[in-house]
Amino acid sequence: MKLNQITICYYSPTHTSKKIAQSIADGLQIARRREIDLTTDTSTSPISIQDSICIVAVPVYGGLVAPVAAQRIRRIKAINSVVIPVVVYGNRDYEDALIQLRDMLQEQGFVPFCGAAFIGEHSYSRPEMPIAENRPDDEDLKMAEDFGKKALGVLLQHININEKENLNATDFSLSHQKTLEELLPPLNVKGNKPYKTLRTPTPQAPVVDESCYGCGDCIDWCPTKAISMVEGHSTTRIDLCTKCCACVKFCPIGARTFETPYTAMLHEKCKERRTPEIFF
Numbered sequence: 234m235k236l237n238q239i240t241i242c243y244y245s246p247t248h249t250s251k252k253i254a255q256s257i258a259d260g261l262q263i264a265r266r267r268e269i270d271l272t273t274d275t276s277t278s279p280i281s282i283q284d285s286i287c288i289v290a291v292p293v294y295g296g297l298v299a300p301v302a303a304q305r306i307r308r309i310k311a312i313n314s315v316v317i318p319v320v321v322y323g324n325r326d327y328e329d330a331l332i333q334l335r336d337m338l339q340e341q342g343f344v345p346f347c348g349a350a351f352i353g354e355h356s357y358s359r360p361e362m363p364i365a366e367n368r369p370d371d372e373d374l375k376m377a378e379d380f381g382k383k384a385l386g387v388l389l390q391h392i393n394i395n396e397k398e399n400l401n402a403t404d405f406s407l408s409h410q411k412t413l414e415e416l417l418p419p420l421n422v423k424g425n426k427p428y429k430t431l432r433t434p435t436p437q438a439p440v441v442d443e444s445c446y447g448c449g450d451c452i453d454w455c456p457t458k459a460i461s462m463v464e465g466h467s468t469t470r471i472d473l474c475t476k477c478c479a480c481v482k483f484c485p486i487g488a489r490t491f492e493t494p495y496t497a498m499l500h501e502k503c504k505e506r507r508t509p510e511i512f513f
């Protein structure tokens with residue numbers, strides 16, 4: 234059996250989880266690379282991942298894996314593949330999200346061998362009330378790349394020891410006789426079991442002001458198809474909105490705003506810079 238490619242898989246409405254996953258993959262330095270973006274993929278068909286070193290990155294919502302990400306990950310069927318579970322959170326806390334993601338990926342057939350929690354600009358961050366603004370920054374991305382390098386080192390420690398000198402980025406292949414479960418030690422990460430219970434979210438959605446000129450781009454960014462166009466203006470179905478704030482952050486003229494008391498609270502309480510945590 235062989236591991237011979239990288240698969241990067243993410244759900245990332247405001248692109249922070251995506252950036253972290255890509256930097257970790259850069260650190261692994263393997264040329265054969267497949268990218269699976271689950272953010273706006275509402276299909277229910279199975280996704281097969283085989284003979285792969287996979288990175289799965291998702292945002293933390295309420296201290297757990299973002300529910301839509303959790304739902305989409307259930308489509309994956311992994312065969313002979315190892316995985317790096319990665320959660321990205323807005324400088325408050327990730328609570329039980331990483332342990333939940335590790336378990337979830339194991340259920341989909343992966344063997345988790347290292348994991349991490351990184352920080353991204355909070356979805357609710359606004360220029361006048363920033364929360365982890367512009368993160369991941371250069372320092373975070375460098376840490377993510379270094380983590381990728383270390384992750385490869387961990388794999389080499391346990392697999393393919395005799396062929397190490399033959400490895401190169403373009404023709405990468407790690408061969409193994411025993412199963413990955415037998416070769417790799419179990420991964421311990423921070424978090425509690427049973428996981429915390431997800432609070433029922435209060436239904437709310439961004440509001441659109443008069444400046445919306447109906448370009449329709451936010452329809453494409455919305456992960457849950459909550460936006461549609463009515464008489465040249467974008468409107469939102471509150472029941473479908475996950476408050477991810479992709480439409481708020483990316484609208485070129487700032488026509489969408491999301492008002493919540495959490496923004497001021499998080500801006501006040503989460504000023505101290507948190508640093509990424511890695512687990513082997």
Ligand SMILES: Cc1cc2nc3c(=O)[nH]c(=O)nc-3n(C[C@H](O)[C@H](O)[C@H](O)COP(=O)(O)O)c2cc1C
Nearest residue numbers: 246247248249250292295296323325326353355356
């Ligand atoms: C509904 C919701 C709940 C969130 N809950 C948390 C949380 O519990 N802890 C935290 O630090 N950040 C929280 N965040 C912030 C996101 O985890 C953070 O902004 C992340 O970087 C977004 O990832 P993305 O850019 O890949 O979409 C929350 C964001 C949203 C929209």
Ligand code: SF4
Nearest residue numbers: 445446448449451484
């Ligand atoms: S809200 Fe912004 S992105 Fe959406 S249709 Fe209006 S102008 Fe375009």
Ligand code: SF4
Nearest residue numbers: 455474475477478480
């Ligand atoms: S409408 Fe809601 S779910 Fe859709 S992009 Fe905007 S905040 Fe996210």
